[in-house]
Amino acid sequence: MKRTFKLQDLDCANCASHMEHDIAKISGVNSAKISFMTGKLMLDADDAAFERVLNEAQTICTSYEKDCVIVR
Amino acid sequence: MTTKQKHWRNRIIVAIALFAGALIIEATGTLERTFGEPGALYAEFALFLIPFLVGGYDVLIEAARKLAHGHGLDESFLMSIATLGAFALVFFPDTDPHMAEGAAVMLFYQVGELFQSYAVGRSRKSISDMMDIAPEFANMERDGQLVQVDPFEVAIGDHIIVKPGERIPLDGTVIEGESQIDTSALTGESVPRTAKAGDEVISGCVNTSGTLTIAVAKPYEDSTVARILEMVENAADKKARTEAFITRFARYYTPIVVGLAAAIAILPPLFVENWPDWILRGLTFLVVSCPCALVISVPLSFFGGIGGASRMGILVKGSNYLEALAKVDTVVFDKTGTLTSGTFTVTDVLPAEGFARQQLLELAAHAEAYSNHPIAVSIQRAYDGAIDLKRISKTEEISGHGINALIDGHAVLAGNDKLMYLHDIAYETAEMIGTQIHLSVDGAYAGSLIIGDTVKADARQAITDLHAVGVQRAIMLTGDRQPVAAAVADDLGLDDYHAELLPQDKVAQLEAIMRTDGECAADDDKGKRIGRVAFVGDGINDAPVLMRADVGIAMGAMGSDAAIEAADVVLMDDKPTQIARAIRCARKTMRIVWQNIIFALGIKFAVLILAAFGIANMWMAVFADVGVAVIAILNAMRAMRTKGL
Numbered sequence: 148m149k150r151t152f153k154l155q156d157l158d159c160a161n162c163a164s165h166m167e168h169d170i171a172k173i174s175g176v177n178s179a180k181i182s183f184m185t186g187k188l189m190l191d192a193d194d195a196a197f198e199r200v201l202n203e204a205q206t207i208c209t210s211y212e213k214d215c216v217i218v219r
Numbered sequence: 220m221t222t223k224q225k226h227w228r229n230r231i232i233v234a235i236a237l238f239a240g241a242l243i244i245e246a247t248g249t250l251e252r253t254f255g256e257p258g259a260l261y262a263e264f265a266l267f268l269i270p271f272l273v274g275g276y277d278v279l280i281e282a283a284r285k286l287a288h289g290h291g292l293d294e295s296f297l298m299s300i301a302t303l304g305a306f307a308l309v310f311f312p313d314t315d316p317h318m319a320e321g322a323a324v325m326l327f328y329q330v331g332e333l334f335q336s337y338a339v340g341r342s343r344k345s346i347s348d349m350m351d352i353a354p355e356f357a358n359m360e361r362d363g364q365l366v367q368v369d370p371f372e373v374a375i376g377d378h379i380i381v382k383p384g385e386r387i388p389l390d391g392t393v394i395e396g397e398s399q400i401d402t403s404a405l406t407g408e409s410v411p412r413t414a415k416a417g418d419e420v421i422s423g424c425v426n427t428s429g430t431l432t433i434a435v436a437k438p439y440e441d442s443t444v445a446r447i448l449e450m451v452e453n454a455a456d457k458k459a460r461t462e463a464f465i466t467r468f469a470r471y472y473t474p475i476v477v478g479l480a481a482a483i484a485i486l487p488p489l490f491v492e493n494w495p496d497w498i499l500r501g502l503t504f505l506v507v508s509c510p511c512a513l514v515i516s517v518p519l520s521f522f523g524g525i526g527g528a529s530r531m532g533i534l535v536k537g538s539n540y541l542e543a544l545a546k547v548d549t550v551v552f553d554k555t556g557t558l559t560s561g562t563f564t565v566t567d568v569l570p571a572e573g574f575a576r577q578q579l580l581e582l583a584a585h586a587e588a589y590s591n592h593p594i595a596v597s598i599q600r601a602y603d604g605a606i607d608l609k610r611i612s613k614t615e616e617i618s619g620h621g622i623n624a625l626i627d628g629h630a631v632l633a634g635n636d637k638l639m640y641l642h643d644i645a646y647e648t649a650e651m652i653g654t655q656i657h658l659s660v661d662g663a664y665a666g667s668l669i670i671g672d673t674v675k676a677d678a679r680q681a682i683t684d685l686h687a688v689g690v691q692r693a694i695m696l697t698g699d700r701q702p703v704a705a706a707v708a709d710d711l712g713l714d715d716y717h718a719e720l721l722p723q724d725k726v727a728q729l730e731a732i733m734r735t736d737g738e739c740a741a742d743d744d745k746g747k748r749i750g751r752v753a754f755v756g757d758g759i760n761d762a763p764v765l766m767r768a769d770v771g772i773a774m775g776a777m778g779s780d781a782a783i784e785a786a787d788v789v790l791m792d793d794k795p796t797q798i799a800r801a802i803r804c805a806r807k808t809m810r811i812v813w814q815n816i817i818f819a820l821g822i823k824f825a826v827l828i829l830a831a832f833g834i835a836n837m838w839m840a841v842f843a844d845v846g847v848a849v850i851a852i853l854n855a856m857r858a859m860r861t862k863g864l
Contacts, residue, residue: 158336160515161294164466180458183515184343184522189453210288213281 149191153218154208157186162211170204179204188217224336231329234274238322241266245319264309267318271302275325279303292473294509298328301505304498305837311495317837324506324841331845335515338852342519345526345859352404352423352444354388370439377435381426390442391433393418398429405447406792407532423447446783450536454525457537461812465517469510476827480504483831496833503830506840512819516851517812523858524808531861532791533801540787543770544805548750550690550798551732553725553764554697554704555593556757557774557795558681558711559672563597566653567669574665583658583668586624586633589614593759594654594670595622601668619698619721621656632659636700639664652706654699674707677796682712684799688806691750694732696725696764725764729754733769755798758782772798803864811858815851822847 157163160183167181170188175196180189192200201217208215220228244250244266250259272279275298282296290296305321356367358380365380370388373379378394381387387400399411402424411427414420420433423444439445458466484501488494521538528535535541552558570579584602587595588611599606613625620641621634632638633656639646644659646667653671657664675681682693695716697704704718717728733752754761754768757775762785765771773786775793783789790797826843829835 158339159294160339160518161469161509161511164469164514165290168470182518184339184518186343211285211290211293213284 148194148197149189150197152188152190154181154186154188155216155218156214157181157183157212158215159212162215166204166208166211166215169207173200173203173207175200220337221340224333224340227329227333227336231274231326231333234270234326234329237273238267238270238326241270241322242319260309264306264318267322268306271306271322271325274322274329275299275302278325278329292477292508294511297473297477297505297508298325301502301837304502304505308495308499317499320837324837327841328845331849334849335511335852338849338856339515339519342523342856342859352386353448354386354422354444357388358382358385370442373435373439375435375438379433379435381431381433383426383428383430385426387420387422387424387426387431387433388442388444389422389433389435389439390437391420391435393420393431394434395432396430398431399427401425401427402792405443405532407530408792441780446780447534450534450783450789451525451529454535454537457539459521459538459542461542461809461816462517462521462538465510465513465816469514472510473508476504476508479827479831480508499837500830500833503835503837503840504827506837507823507826507830507843509844511844512823512848512851513816515848516815516819516855519852519855520808520811520815520858523855524804524811527808527859527861527864528801528804531797531800531804531864533797533804534789534791535801535805536787536789540770541805541808543751544753544788544802545809546749546751547753547770547802548690549692549694549732549752550685551694551696551729551752551754551768552713552795553754553756553761554695554699554707555672556759556793557755558678558695558707559674560793563593563654563670563672565597565601565668566671567649567651568666569647569649569669570666571647571664579658579666579668582626582631582660582665583633583656585611585626586614586622586631586658590616590622594656597670598656598668619723629660630662633657635698648700650702652703654703674710675793675795677794679711681795681798684796685802686712688799688802690799690802692732696720696728698722722760725761726767729764729767753798755795756782756786757793758785772801800864804861807864808858811854815854818854819847819851 163181163183167179170176170179175193177191190204201219205217208217245263250262254262278295279299282293282299285293285296302321302325305317305324308317354370357370357373358365359368359373359377360380373389379389383398393414393416395416397415400414400420401411403409404425405421405423414431422442480501483504484498487497521541524541525535525538568576568579570576580602581604583598584606587598588606588608610627611624615623617623617634617638620638621632624631632642635655635657636646636648639657639659642659642662644662644664646657646664649655649667649669651669653669656668656670658667659665685693692714695704695708695713697716697718698720699718701718704716708716720728751769753770753772754764755772755774756765758773758781762781765773765785770788771786772788772790773782774790774795788801822843826835826839830840
């Protein structure tokens with residue numbers, strides 16, 4: 148499944164590229180792209196794992212930027 | 220500014236005021252008089268610690284938090300170590316105090332961060348404003364009352380009412396009313412268009428004068444506005460190589476600089492005196508170790524370039540295409556619909572002996588009755604009688620040749636020279652400008668129709684512009700006969716043309732052109748192509764060619780789904796002069812990107828080298844970090860401006 152999420156309070160470009168790098172490594176993720184300028188996460192992950200992937204992605208985002216929230 | 224930014228700003232102002240106060244107290248020598256040696260030094264330490272903590276406590280907390288998560292080499296962490304290190308030197312005897320520097324670096328860093336946050340927020344907003352073409356509602360009549368409904372709920376065939384000042388929510392056909400329509404949000408064209416009953420209108424345009432009733436032709440998710448928004452959002456998905464390179468570079472840059480910082484702080488003091496000085500040099504390295512200027516400004520430039528282009532009615536599907544567009548040195552045109560208007564008219568009817576003019580038109584109109592090819596449509600229009608579909612028992616379209624039909628039981632062929640040749644029918648070639656359609660009935664030649672296509676008003680200018688921006692070859696591909704193609708090519712000033720091509724030949728021809736790129740010195744020593752080949756088509760019949768080219772440019776795409784799908788760059792209106800503008804916009808963006816890369820890296824490396832030799836101090840380092848980021852962001856924001864392109 149491929150979906151796009153808004154990332155609220157994404158303020159740091161370097162963090163965004165780190166988040167992208169880490170989220171892409173979560174198991175079940177086929178591809179993950181973050182556009183810092185539009186503040187969007189484009190996530191392509193296995194259907195069955197999607198919820199878990201999203202939770203893990205949120206943990207990663209918070210670890211880099213404490214206010215950054217994936218809007219579901 | 221957001222409230223968060225305002226609080227941030229106020230805190231920085233207070234911290235700067237406290238810092239200024241501390242400087243004054245220090246300069247007046249009050250501390251020495253009150254505390255004496257060496258107590259004054261510790262008093263100074265405490266004095267500067269106040270503005271430092273007021274201005275930067277959040278940075279310190281953030282640094283600790285990230286360290287706990289294992290993201291040690293983070294900007295806030297590095298900045299904290301560098302500034303705290305500057306303060307800590309006071310505890311070592313025989314060192315120059317650097318408290319003022321430590322506090323100032325932290326404050327300057329915060330000012331820069333605030334500016335970055337503000338600049339990014341602003342450019343995000345200006346781009347989202349530019350893309351603010353999504354309609355919020357559609358007016359529909361229900362039980363005699365006008366109600367506002369979600370555009371998603373409107374079905375094909377529903378009638379919607381668009382009042383003056385409102386945005387047209389869905390694609391459709393005007394059935395009542397007349398108005399001026401402002402298409403500038405989509406095409407960049409400021410002259411409004413007239414729409415009256417029978418005209419097709421595109422969602423996203425603003426209705427300016429009269430009320431229009433529109434029969435909806437497409438559901439919202441397939442309408443022009445939804446597709447454009449989707450395209451722009453997905454543009455971020457395709458990153459330019461320069462952008463990917465910077466991201467990769469950033470991943471290695473920070474650890475390397477931090478490693479060097481550690482080496483400089485630890486190794487030389489083992490052999491030489493004056494170790495606090497070496498530690499200070501190491502700390503200076505840390506300040507320069509964040510790649511932020513690059514990581515923000517490069518994507519921002521691309522984003523601005525894409526945004527600026529879209530304001531001119533040029534939609535670029537990703538920064539990689541912007542990058543390729545800047546390198547285009549060959550532009551290949553599919554003639555119909557790009558250089559010519561694609562609206563055909565029958566200009567001459569040439570019946571063979573034994574056939575009447577009207578009879579020829581009638582046969583042709585029936586043979587082409589099921590085709591929606593522009594030429595077929597022009598023939599149907601030229602025939603003034605009614606087309607009786609019952610008379611046609613079979614039609615078969617032979618791609619690139621014409622049509623084979625059975626009309627009133629007679630075998631009718633309608634098509635070009637190749638079709639006649641294929642069926643061994645002797646035909647006469649007319650030396651006229653236009654496309655010649657031959658007809659035969661039961662194997663006997665019946666005559667031909669000449670169909671003309673008008674060259675667009677700005678086609679000549681478009682070619683001149685392309686040559687002016689450094690495009691070396693402008694080439695036309697067409698299915699037309701040699702003399703017609705030659706006449707058009709000559710008239711427009713094209714460098715080359717290939718005529719009499721079947722649709723399937725066009726891909727092969729394009730590939731041949733891409734291979735011969737070397738002729739215009741576009742190869743580097745490794746045999747890699749530098750110059751890129753753009754193909755311009757109208758999206759009808761040329762989707763495979765659009766996809767094969769380095770950059771596929773679709774023209775006149777208002778409403779054409781196939782074109783939006785297959786192309787990398789979509790021109791919203793059908794002016795060929797837009798191609799040169801697109802290239803200029805791409806070049807400007809790339810220029811800004813490289814300016815930023817060279818400027819940022821140049822300054823950083825210079826400061827690193829100076830710092831290693833003990834020439835650069837922390838002030839210079841913080842400029843190399845924050846100052847450079849601010850300047851690079853300001854420069855990147857220029858990419859959004861399209862004036863004079």
